[in-house]
Amino acid sequence: MNPADHADFGLLSPASAGTAASRLTSDYQFIQAMLDVELEWTRVLADTGRVPADAVPAVEQASRADLYDAAALAERAQGGGNPVIPLLADLRAEAKQHHPGAASAIHKGATSQDILDSALMLMARRALAGIVTDLKTAAAALARQADQHRGTITVARTLTQHSLPSTFGLKAANWLSGIAQAGTRLEQVAGELPLQWGGAAGTMAALTDLAGRPVNPTAAADNAAAAGPTAGTAAPNDGGAANDDGGALALAARLAERLGLADPVAPWQTNRLPVTALAAVLADVLVAAGKVANDVLLLSRPELGELAEPAAEGRGGSSAMPQKQNPVLSVLIRSAALAGPGHLAQIQAAAAGAIDERPDGSWHVEWQALRQLLRLAGGAAARLAELAEGLVVRPEQMRRNLAITGELVVSERIMATVAPMLDGGSPGAGKAKVQNLVNQSLANQGTLAQLLRDAVPVDVLSDEALAELLDPAGYIGQSSELIDRITSHYAEWSHS
């Protein structure tokens, strides 16, 4: 049977299937990330004269994921509990075909957790780049919506009921605020993803032996020259015999730089906060995107009709019900958001279960959970960018819905303004009178406007002042200022 017959292609993961984040986190991409870590390490060792420079091209040739069989690696991974062990065997066999000494130039001083954790971070960084871009696209689009709809009056809803007037612009700005907060933090975390490089027990012991061995300075220089321009930064004696106290750490720092990962204070084999921090902010992306989706799903219901998703060929149709147009982008975003907390809980529980210098099971939980969070956040961000850019806004429907509550939507203001006019000198007494008018209006015993007109003398409240009092558009508070504060606060980020 074809190995692919046992594979997953995302069929049961519509929230992320087909997105860049899914592709960048596939098994083959993860194999590639592991190979990249191994290759860069061989380069570091060659640059500093610790392995022969001519082994590098052989390792390079062997460092292509498509040379390996992911399904077989997955199965063989069970023997040791992780996929590095079988991959390393295959990589060495492959490299040896190109150069007899290549096999022994690979993985020197490293442990499988070094490779796997660093590859996870590398894969994460690659996927995060696109996710951050999508979040910025969404943020910029929401900023435009916020600005454009700062005068679009809509009803604010609390506990599902109409509360006060607001603007659609402020709603969009609040969406932006969430997306940008999560996105800003995600970008920051993406820049801090650390290398893991501690050796079998986190002491860098084998690495220290390796770093401390006498290096032929000529060979190191030669190797550096042979390895090309990037190696030119290598200080001749770095990590060499004259440098035996800092050697191992300096080699690790070089590797971090080559991989574009941060050089951590120390290995973090059983200190999993770099993973929990990444997971938490991915979950926050889902929270922020989920809020948007929840609102769009509600507001695009036929009975509300205030918003509509952008139409696209082949999206949202129903074969059975030809009139139906489903808000599929929001459905998928919401489904991603609903799945987030469970994966975050997995990662937190795994981290909290760490023990010893490499945990007995909790480490293994992180891999799939972190990948799923990357995919879900990536799927949500991609759909959100499309949704934000194409969102159809229907101000007339917003006005129509606002009219359901009518003048009662400013009852808070009426209470605050009119009650003192009716208190007959007894502070607080006016409140009951206003409530009474509201109740009459709710019981269809007249419009609130008329009831108020009848109750308050015109010299206390002119017709004009009454009309102004009852105008929802006049009771939106700091809506416009808040839009400005939010959009300006995140403007630089969303356009960077």
Next chain:
Amino acid sequence: MNPADHADFGLLSPASAGTAASRLTSDYQFIQAMLDVELEWTRVLADTGRVPADAVPAVEQASRADLYDAAALAERAQGGGNPVIPLLADLRAEAKQHHPGAASAIHKGATSQDILDSALMLMARRALAGIVTDLKTAAAALARQADQHRGTITVARTLTQHSLPSTFGLKAANWLSGIAQAGTRLEQVAGELPLQWGGAAGTMAALTDLAGRPVNPTAAADNAAAAGPTAGTAAPNDGGAANDDGGALALAARLAERLGLADPVAPWQTNRLPVTALAAVLADVLVAAGKVANDVLLLSRPELGELAEPAAEGRGGSSAMPQKQNPVLSVLIRSAALAGPGHLAQIQAAAAGAIDERPDGSWHVEWQALRQLLRLAGGAAARLAELAEGLVVRPEQMRRNLAITGELVVSERIMATVAPMLDGGSPGAGKAKVQNLVNQSLANQGTLAQLLRDAVPVDVLSDEALAELLDPAGYIGQSSELIDRITSHYAEWSHS
């Protein structure tokens, strides 16, 4: 690029990779399950004369998963939020090649949720069979261990410290108890997995039209005959015009029977308790297996050495540290157990978020979460069966560890027995005296045996009675009876 390049082969899921449960829940197996539901429905309709019998062979020919492109289906699934819509299009196109009328004989009166939910249940049932078998294998092996080691004295540990003597047999019996409780319930749930068949809105409306249309009795009989022996059970008028009250429901019942699923009281499109119940018991399997793994991981540490995992070629070795033998089976089981609660929370949260007649995102969360639970439980059960059958038990190490605490391990008994001998007529006064002796022993001021001998007159407690009192093997309570109760309680199940 090869579509498989974007696929997952289980590389980051060592707890389940390569197991039958993983294979039986692959994307292609899920496609097959969806095709099976469609095919059996066409057969039901042909048997009852509602579609032409000669369309059936065409649908059969088209109902092979390998005819379809899982990667493309996954990507197209985003348009409608589920994979049924694109699969149905491809299936119809394929079937039409074999018979012009086959396309219209497919999916009549059904909705995509009917297919997807029923296929999920079908896939679950197929995976569950093997999981239950593995649990029974494990249970039977544990029952043997329990029986064989009913006299193997070991120390019971509470809050990590030595408490009292016990037997390894009782520990094995308690493991069995958990596995069998979860397994029994899993087998029960596996037999109750329901068909979903409600049509677009759960009313069976299209189905009712379909069922209610005049059926040509001759055609129906002919079809039934043509469709072979299984169709012989079809009552000629079943679901027909003369049967318009029960028609749609009777057709659904036929489909349930064909698929080996339960015929539910009603469609359950937004009542997801069948899914949460299955998920909860899968999580319980992980709990029970996790307990075994936690104990084995502890007891096979070098400092304890009471147990060892069965050795196997290529398992547990470390390339870097040639002396190391890792308890990989238990590590993988424990990692599965740690991941369980997060997936269960996803499914519960999704179910709790259901709304309307088909939810706006929470339905989509279940698919991957349920699949992962099936795989994790399947992976854990498979490894557990191997672990239980091959577990190496080292009674001598158990004795050695028990000796660390020495006679103090029966201090509870000493307190209960000796204190009254020392109370000098004042009830309770003896307790402080015994505690004092224990403290002296802890402070290495003599063995507890000697201290007791000195403290209690020989006519009150003979040398023989003292020796008996201090023998751990004499203070194991109902250990043997409990082993019998547990093993006999589950004997029938584990051998069925």
Next chain:
Amino acid sequence: MNPADHADFGLLSPASAGTAASRLTSDYQFIQAMLDVELEWTRVLADTGRVPADAVPAVEQASRADLYDAAALAERAQGGGNPVIPLLADLRAEAKQHHPGAASAIHKGATSQDILDSALMLMARRALAGIVTDLKTAAAALARQADQHRGTITVARTLTQHSLPSTFGLKAANWLSGIAQAGTRLEQVAGELPLQWGGAAGTMAALTDLAGRPVNPTAAADNAAAAGPTAGTAAPNDGGAANDDGGALALAARLAERLGLADPVAPWQTNRLPVTALAAVLADVLVAAGKVANDVLLLSRPELGELAEPAAEGRGGSSAMPQKQNPVLSVLIRSAALAGPGHLAQIQAAAAGAIDERPDGSWHVEWQALRQLLRLAGGAAARLAELAEGLVVRPEQMRRNLAITGELVVSERIMATVAPMLDGGSPGAGKAKVQNLVNQSLANQGTLAQLLRDAVPVDVLSDEALAELLDPAGYIGQSSELIDRITSHYAEWSHS
């Protein structure tokens, strides 16, 4: 400072505050449950002649929760990690005041986990009784709604959009189905809550010594007589010297019977499936109740207006916005449902982390999580009963909302019926034509009725048949049959 100043009264738990379930799970109720376990055990021992009968009244007098200081016990519980140890000290001191030998008649052969686990089960059983009753009340009310509204046409919604006609009766029946499934299972689990009685290491060792000691048959008979009628069931030699193989187990069985708990196959100190099973079904109650709340929250929005919560003095008002009436019952139910999965995950993770013969931390996690689930389920059930009994249904609003989609709501039926009429002899060709008519209607180029009239010859489809085809009330499938199936399936339970 007053100890209550550090206490919680439910201020931050509005979903459950003030309910019977909260009261029945308070710290004082838990203390009472622990005291009840201790007292009944003393009674068992007295009945069987193992402690003096005259100690019983002293223990009875001391077994009132209000004699103890919960705040101080909570603080002192940290010393040993559980509250049994300090409570036992206080209980013995209290009992001793009434009878000098009472202190030593308490807790004989037991361990703190026996008391705590059994008290948890006892507290759960007491809280569950009311929860089941509330669920039955809700179920019965929903059955009435289902029956009464079997003809109330409403629109079914899938992925937030209008799909097909249905009835409100069917929606109510589906709610009932969820509530009754969860409720039935909850009642079953409530009847199976097991006693925990294993002694310090789960071997019943001290208990075995205790059971095996020569019992003065006269004393036992005397004690039994003195203890009153319930003791009359005690076989004279039960648990006595002549019965030393089954003695300890028989004593435990007596205790279980006295406490109204199930007598388990074996102690379950580190086999926590009784706890996970209870937690899972409580979570299912929240799922089922949450579904109802989600629907009510949507359907009572001003734009939909199909439902309204029952009004009650002091509920749902807003001080600031006098016109507002919030659906508070549903808000609280939904908040309970949202909190459920996290607590279930805690309990599952704790159970999966069990190790040894008493776990090193995971046991302690269960207590608060299980209590919270009892409270949340209890709060949800209580509010649901009130909601279901008083739910205001507005058929006219349902019709109004259905009219938004108009004849298009039966487009599935039109497609199935009319397409064959328009296929011009080429099967399948009619579909595109119908879709075209639908599109024209969506584009406001005529009502679908008129467009269909124009497209289909009257001899193929009469005016009458066309009208019938377009009537939503005629396309509700098995709605009525499903209502009957569901209500009859659960009728007995909900009225028991």
Next chain:
Amino acid sequence: MNPADHADFGLLSPASAGTAASRLTSDYQFIQAMLDVELEWTRVLADTGRVPADAVPAVEQASRADLYDAAALAERAQGGGNPVIPLLADLRAEAKQHHPGAASAIHKGATSQDILDSALMLMARRALAGIVTDLKTAAAALARQADQHRGTITVARTLTQHSLPSTFGLKAANWLSGIAQAGTRLEQVAGELPLQWGGAAGTMAALTDLAGRPVNPTAAADNAAAAGPTAGTAAPNDGGAANDDGGALALAARLAERLGLADPVAPWQTNRLPVTALAAVLADVLVAAGKVANDVLLLSRPELGELAEPAAEGRGGSSAMPQKQNPVLSVLIRSAALAGPGHLAQIQAAAAGAIDERPDGSWHVEWQALRQLLRLAGGAAARLAELAEGLVVRPEQMRRNLAITGELVVSERIMATVAPMLDGGSPGAGKAKVQNLVNQSLANQGTLAQLLRDAVPVDVLSDEALAELLDPAGYIGQSSELIDRITSHYAEWSHS
């Protein structure tokens, strides 16, 4: 019945009962926090001339939590779904007794969510101060342990098995690294906790009316003077008529400053990332503390004996088993860590479920979950500080355990060093020979030292070099440098 009879005192929460974090998050403390928010707002309004200055003392007198009945408030909170509404009624009634106009000087322009969210942040800030202090205490103690034990050789364990030598100092430093990472971030988040001040719909509408009303400058100045020195910072026209664009926002900024909360970009009523960020870092505290507890629980087992918890009167004893000393601090920390992920999942799920301008249930979930996380983190931090300061380290037991593996513990180094000596000119060939020697040693066919001596000519590897090669203390890599890096990195923080 006494209301306290229905209260919780922490009896089922031993991980946090009796700690400062629990006390600072009690219902009464939360009432106090709500009162503080109301009072400070009244002061802001008085300072700026919007309410009469002489109302302030009346509000001050009424702003003492002990004036209110928490149990009654909890029960009444159900009517509106939150406790602000009943508290506000009682507060106004109380204040009115001191000054007739005080009632109307309270809560002007605010909504209940403003009070509740701001009070939550205030309560969190108060609890966090002590948690951060405890984490610093623990960190400083761990830094001392790390430094003191940089030469204490111990065995590193991976997947439960012995891997390589390490030092206890490095283990302590790694613990410190986790604690300090989480603690640093917690302190940062504690400084960013935002005020919530948006009014009923997040638009600050009522507030804008209030801010925009003509202020009598004289009155404002008078009020400011009357209110004492803190009011001196009020600019005369601030928020006044001349300042109508920034007035409401400036008033909110003043309130934030008074409360010591951050002034956010905008209200965050349905953008809950401030809550999820706080929850995530509290969960990280639990992760870091949990790792320490897991290690201590393992290493203080009798069979390992490398560590012991500090003894304390009344802690860790067992009434039944007088010899037992339980590691209760670690048990409680671990139990807190196990409960963390579930609460974090609740908060994330709640945030992801937000909708509208105030959510219909998800907001209500956060309160209790956040409080529990504060308590668990507080409990864990307090116990950790005590544990870290008093941890008993037993270097001789570490040596004894290391000896179990003997020279094999440096097999990685032997492989790297000796294999090339045995390859007979064929690179890589030596590995199998070394593995063979290791296997012989494992099979007790000689010590590895002797087998190596026999296999490698003395001129290739001198006796002295062989002894050095086999010395575990010589193979600890960068242990000391990593200790320095970690301790110096966090030195400033832990002593600040």
